[in-house]
Amino acid sequence: MKSYDSMSDPPLEKKADKPKKVSPFSDIDLGRWREYEDIITDSLWLIPERDRSGAHLADYHGNFVPQIPYQAMRRFTKQGDTVLDAFLGSGTSLIECRRLGRHGIGIELKPELAQQATERIAGQENPYNIITQVLTGDSSDSARTPPAISKALKKTGKTQAQLVILHPPYHSIIKFSDLAEDLSGCRDVETFLRKFGQVVDVVTPFLEDGRFLVLVIGDMYAEKEWMPLGFHCMQEVMNRGYSLKSIVVKDMQNNRAKRNLENIWRYRALVGGFYIFKHEYVMFFRKGKRNG
Ligand SMILES: C[S@@+](CC[C@H](N)C(=O)[O-])C[C@H]1O[C@@H](n2cnc3c(N)ncnc32)[C@H](O)[C@@H]1O
Numbered sequence: 364m365k366s367y368d369s370m371s372d373p374p375l376e377k378k379a380d381k382p383k384k385v386s387p388f389s390d391i392d393l394g395r396w397r398e399y400e401d402i403i404t405d406s407l408w409l410i411p412e413r414d415r416s417g418a419h420l421a422d423y424h425g426n427f428v429p430q431i432p433y434q435a436m437r438r439f440t441k442q443g444d445t446v447l448d449a450f451l452g453s454g455t456s457l458i459e460c461r462r463l464g465r466h467g468i469g470i471e472l473k474p475e476l477a478q479q480a481t482e483r484i485a486g487q488e489n490p491y492n493i494i495t496q497v498l499t500g501d502s503s504d505s506a507r508t509p510p511a512i513s514k515a516l517k518k519t520g521k522t523q524a525q526l527v528i529l530h531p532p533y534h535s536i537i538k539f540s541d542l543a544e545d546l547s548g549c550r551d552v553e554t555f556l557r558k559f560g561q562v563v564d565v566v567t568p569f570l571e572d573g574r575f576l577v578l579v580i581g582d583m584y585a586e587k588e589w590m591p592l593g594f595h596c597m598q599e600v601m602n603r604g605y606s607l608k609s610i611v612v613k614d615m616q617n618n619r620a621k622r623n624l625e626n627i628w629r630y631r632a633l634v635g636g637f638y639i640f641k642h643e644y645v646m647f648f649r650k651g652k653r654n655g
Contacts, residue, residue: 388575389438390442401437408434410428418484439577452530461489513569527577529563605648615643
């Protein structure tokens with residue numbers, strides 16, 4: 364029988380000592396990459412059903428499926444990192460923060476919605492004891508919002524966040540409120556893009572260099588033409604020192620606005636010479652790293 368000394372392979376214990384190869388911006392153990400079956404790496408996301416577990420509800424018109432922040436956080440944050448969502452809405456991303464053990468800061472313009480989101484988030488178990496904070500305000504306000512973000516970050520023991528999520532309203536598709544600062548109420552696309560750019564300006568100093576910003580947005584029709592709103596917003600982000608890492612196309616199943624109206628929309632599409640929107644984009648940008 365051979366002793367270990369005479370074998371070419373090192374003893375098993377030695378192999379196990381090998382340092383773990385971990386991604387620089389996530390908890391994914393790259394030595395066991397085959398085991399992460401839940402993590403999507405393709406650019407086409409067909410999500411058949413909304414995750415309705417935990418505190419997630421689908422009652423807020425315009426919320427995204429929890430799978431979007433889930434995927435973004437699993438790939439681009441580590442446990443204990445802080446996530447900043449500048450358009451919090453009903454609180455989906457902060458509920459995911461609690462489930463995944465990431466601190467979360469969300470900004471929402473509508474006070475009553477911010478309150479509802481706070482209650483909903485509190486209804487989600489907090490096994491990692493992380494801090495979630497909902498700020499009521501205008502994300503594009505460069506005077507008032509940065510100090511509020513700084514203060515919230517300090518409570519999580521940080522000066523910067525490790526992931527930014529932006530799910531802005533699509534200009535004029537769903538009007539979220541009558542508030543003058545509401546992006547959905549902008550009088551034209553130029554104003555919408557300028558305001559959206561201001562939001563990117565506000566959040567950028569609070570994102571750690573080399574970390575990710577995720578933008579969830581779709582296109583729209585305006586005056587019988589396809590308006591590539593998603594790509595215009597993409598350009599606003601890229602103009603501010605971000606590199607584009609991926610454009611994911613995500614399906615829109617059961618679009619509430621069009622539910623039960625499929626035949627009418629199909630007829631209109633055939634008459635008008637257009638295609639019915641069935642997708643939106645989830646765009647991933649990295650701050651400050653061109654070739655990383
Ligand atoms: C598309 S929804 C976000 C939905 C959210 N991802 C969710 O899952 O509930 C956009 C949200 O941005 C809010 N909003 C619009 N303008 C804003 C602004 N200037 N600052 C902060 N929030 C704003 C709207 O009230 C709306 O709730």
